[in-house]
Amino acid sequence: MRRDIFQAIADPTRRAIIALIAVQAMTPNAIAENFNSTRQAVSKHLRILAECELVKQEQQGREIYYSLEIEKMKEIDKWLEQYRAIWEAQFNQLDNVLIKLKNQKK
Amino acid sequence: MRRDIFQAIADPTRRAIIALIAVQAMTPNAIAENFNSTRQAVSKHLRILAECELVKQEQQGREIYYSLEIEKMKEIDKWLEQYRAIWEAQFNQLDNVLIKLKNQKK
DNA sequence: ATATTATGAAACTATTTGGTTGCAAATATA
DNA sequence: TATATTTGCAACCAAATAGTTTCATAATAT
Numbered sequence: 001m002r003r004d005i006f007q008a009i010a011d012p013t014r015r016a017i018i019a020l021i022a023v024q025a026m027t028p029n030a031i032a033e034n035f036n037s038t039r040q041a042v043s044k045h046l047r048i049l050a051e052c053e054l055v056k057q058e059q060q061g062r063e064i065y066y067s068l069e070i071e072k073m074k075e076i077d078k079w080l081e082q083y084r085a086i087w088e089a090q091f092n093q094l095d096n097v098l099i100k101l102k103n104q105k106k
Numbered sequence: 107m108r109r110d111i112f113q114a115i116a117d118p119t120r121r122a123i124i125a126l127i128a129v130q131a132m133t134p135n136a137i138a139e140n141f142n143s144t145r146q147a148v149s150k151h152l153r154i155l156a157e158c159e160l161v162k163q164e165q166q167g168r169e170i171y172y173s174l175e176i177e178k179m180k181e182i183d184k185w186l187e188q189y190r191a192i193w194e195a196q197f198n199q200l201d202n203v204l205i206k207l208k209n210q211k212k
Numbered sequence: 213a214t215a216t217t218a219t220g221a222a223a224c225t226a227t228t229t230g231g232t233t234g235c236a237a238a239t240a241t242a
Numbered sequence: 243t244a245t246a247t248t249t250g251c252a253a254c255c256a257a258a259t260a261g262t263t264t265c266a267t268a269a270t271a272t
Contacts, residue, residue: 004118009116012112027248040250041232043251061248062240068189076186083174087177134218134219146220149221167269168218170219215270219266221265221266225260226259227261229257230258233255234251234253235252236251237251239249
């Protein structure tokens with residue numbers, strides 16, 4: 001049972017859930033209203049998101065409010081960092097080419 | 107058959123392949139040497155990566171060199187953008203709290 | 213010309229995934 | 243107290259996934 005953040009965001013429904021609860025904390029029922037699948041299916045997605053600590057839960061009576069654990073999202077950003085370094089380097093190279101072209105014009 | 111970039115990076119082997127070919131273009135055989143699974147399994151991963159345009163291929167004789175399509179990685183960055191906005195806003199709020207505390211000290 | 217090498221594709225398999233229905237527990241309301 | 247609501251969990255199922263073995267094709271080396 002793989003359960004890391006990359007696996008969590010692979011599913012489009014889960015990405016939609018993340019987008020929803022990023023705005024405001026919501027109950028499973030309220031979240032499920034936004035999808036065609038059953039509440040239980042959404043509940044399963046929430047469990048997966050909770051297992052890799054992408055969401056936090058706050059019990060309020062019989063309702064449970066789910067909200068995004070934004071800190072966890074930084075893990076993806078951290079992973080991207082190495083590739084961002086590459087594309088920024090490429091951009092700078094392009095920049096150098098443009099500068100050279102400019103100088104040749106003179 | 108879902109085939110988007112999020113699904114592509116969900117698999118740890120594929121992320122490892124991405125990391126490998128980000129450094130330099132490599133043939134399927136050379137890539138496979140870095141893993142325990144068969145060349146064919148790696149080949150399948152490469153096909154998935156190619157299908158969502160995360161890698162580009164360059165034929166050289168009977169060898170095919172695979173390299174990372176860094177532009178495609180920006181799609182993840184673009185998706186992260188909205189959440190980066192959130193955690194930066196939270197950071198600024200924390201910053202404001204610290205400033206207030208500092209002023210109270212005076 | 214023949215053998216070797218590099219590769220992709222097809223067929224098959226075990227496991228995982230995302231979904232369903234049904235049920236039990238806890239809380240709120242009449 | 244009896245009933246309704248909110249939720250999670252277990253059992254089940256179809257489809258997708260990641261892997262394997264086997265085979266075909268094309269390029270290179272002998």
